[in-house]
Structure formats: C-alpha cells, structure tokens
Amino acid sequence: MKWKIYYSDGSTIGSENVTPWSLEKRSDVQVIVQESDEHNWVTRSGSDYYVWDSRGGNPKWFRADIFGLYDYLLKPGFKCVLFGIEIESKTFREIFNKARSEFGVKEAYEKAERHP
Numbered sequence: 215m216k217w218k219i220y221y222s223d224g225s226t227i228g229s230e231n232v233t234p235w236s237l238e239k240r241s242d243v244q245v246i247v248q249e250s251d252e253h254n255w256v257t258r259s260g261s262d263y264y265v266w267d268s269r270g271g272n273p274k275w276f277r278a279d280i281f282g283l284y285d286y287l288l289k290p291g292f293k294c295v296l297f298g299i300e301i302e303s304k305t306f307r308e309i310f311n312k313a314r315s316e317f318g319v320k321e322a323y324e325k326a327e328r329h330p
Contacts, residue, residue: 222244
C-alpha cells in the first residue's frame with residue numbers, strides 16, 4: 215500500500231522510502247494520505263495519534279483517540295504509533311491542500327474523511 219506522511223514543517227516521507235517500522239517517529243504529523251480500494255486514496259488528519267494496523271486484513275494507517283491508542287497498544291504484536299499536533303489553521307490548510315493535490319483528483323470520500 216502506498217502512503218505519504220506530511221509534517222507541520224512541510225516535510226514529507228512516504229512508503230517508497232521507508233516502512234512504518236523504520237520511519238523516524240515524530241510528534242508533528244498533520245496529514246497521512248494512503249491508497250484505498252474504495253476511494254482511490256484517503257486522507258487521515260486532525261488526530262492526536264495514528265497507528266499502523268492490519269485490522270480488516272490490510273495494513274494501513276488509522277486515526278486513534280486516547281482510548282483507541284490504549285486499545286491498540288494492549289493487543290499483541292508489534293506497534294507503530296505516530297503523534298499529531300495542532301498548528302495554525304492557515305498552515306494546516308496549506309499542508310492539507312498540498313497533500314490532496316499530490317494524489318490527484320478525488321470524487322468520493324470516506325464517511326469520516328475531511329473534505330477540502
């Protein structure tokens with residue numbers, strides 16, 4: 215699965231360069247864009263935590279609140295957790311729009327996905 219992470223300083227890293235297990239763990243994730251069978255690609259943003267999990271059979275990034283994080287950490291297996299941080303709305307919107315533009319046109323959205 216192809217994915218890319220966008221950080222608050224404008225830097226990015228993607229699945230073509232690292233695995234979830236080898237990427238530098240940072241506490242300033244703003245947006246994660248990843249492939250989706252149903253929607254071509256989806257964004258993950260606005261969360262305190264992002265976890266790499268294979269629920270549903272396909273490993274991918276999921277958003278998590280504090281209770282979701284505890285649930286994830288208490289289950290057996292290797293864990294990968296990234297942390298989000300709140301930044302100024304204007305800066306976030308610029309990062310979000312950059313992320314969307316790099317993945318191409320989108321016509322359908324996941325139920326909980328942020329719209330432009």
